[in-house]
Amino acid sequence: MGMQAEKLEPLKVEAEKTNLLSELKRRKKALLFNKVMIWSLLAFLVVWSWIGTNFSLSFLYTGITNITVFIFTNLLPPDFSAIPRYINPALQTLYMSYVGMVISVVLSLFFGVMAAKNTSFHPALAFASRSVITFIRAVPAIIIGMIFVVALGLGPLAGTLALGIGGVGILGKAFADILEEIDKGQVEAIRATGASWFQIMGQGVWPQFKTGFVAWSLYKMDLNIREAAVLGIIGAGGIGYTLQGNINLFQYKQASVGILMIFALILIVEFTTAKIREKIL
CATH class of the missing domain: 1.20.5 (Single alpha-helices involved in coiled-coils or other helix-helix interfaces)
Known part of the structure; x- marks a missing residue:
């Protein structure tokens, strides 16, 4: 065997x-x-x-040819004599972007905390908050801006509110996702000591959440500059309103000055937010 x-x-x-x-x-x-x-x-x-x-x-070849001709014959060289007309609208765009960012951060912080499963008071509240965030994200900022323009009239107030409310769709989701990815061990350790909900948030959640919170908040300021320029086209104030006026009047060389100023604003905000991020983080 x-x-x-x-x-x-x-x-x-x-x-x-x-x-x-x-x-x-x-x-x-x-x-x-x-x-x-x-x-x-x-x-x-x-x-x-x-x-x-x-x-x-x-068609693509024809379109590229037409775009090249338009840029080098109609847009360039820029008519720099139009710079004074763009200074106040550019400052208005900065004001709108900053205040809109503050509104977005405050609202998104509330909805983000309520939407995250590990920080919300109840699963039903988390679902409702996620639904609100998703709905706002599904509506383009320009549509929100049109609603506020109809309700409040032309001007930067409508654009500022559109930026503030529309930003909740992006920041709210980002904040909720960051909160759900934090180390639960630290939170449970603090909860085991009998700490209150606010103590848990301040000592266990905030230290882990702070980096993402600052980074996304400053990023929203950068996004607001571009969105504010688009919202100006529908009469919601800012540099986009002046830019649209030049385009409607076929003053393309003056419009190119507005495009350059938008580019300069984005560079300034990008540099400033990078320095702030370095100091805070």
């Missing part, structure tokens, strides 16, 4: 090797099949979208 078992042992090992190789081949075939299916799906979506948008390389 012992000798027979010794003779059968190599056969068992060989059978196991055969089964292992067949399993590896099967997995490789399944992996290859999955890759082929994924790439086929992506190719189908590209072709479908290409046809659906009436995309054409000939």
Whole structure:
């Protein structure tokens, strides 16, 4: 019996090797099949979208040619005599962006804390807060701006409120996601001492949340500059309103000055927020 078992042992090992190789081949075939299916799906979506948008390389070539001609004949060189007309609207854009950021941060902090499962008071409240954040994020800022322009009239107040309310969709989700990713061990350790909800938030949550909070808040200020320029087109104040006026009057060389000033504002805000982030963090 012992000798027979010794003779059968190599056969068992060989059978196991055969089964292992067949399993590896099967997995490789399944992996290859999955890759082929994924790439086929992506190719189908590209072709479908290409046809659906009436995309054409000939039109693209013509469009690039027209854009190049427009830039170098109509936009350039900029008419720098229009700079004084853009100074006050540029400052107005900065005011709108800053106040809008403050409104967004305050509201988003509330909805973000209530939306995060580990900081909310109740799952139903977390779901309701997530729903509010998602709804606001689904509505473009320019639509929110149009609503406020109709309700409050033309001017920076409508644009500021649109930036403030519209920012909740981005910051609220970011804050909630950051809160749900914090180390729960620290929070549970503080909770085990009998600390209140505010003590838990201040000592266990805030130290971990602060970095993301500051980074996203300052990033929203950068985004607000660009959004404020777009909101000005619908009469919500800021540099976009003056820019749209020049475009409507076909004063493209003056409009190019507005574009350059928007670029300068974004650079200034980017540099300033980077320095603030270095000091705070």
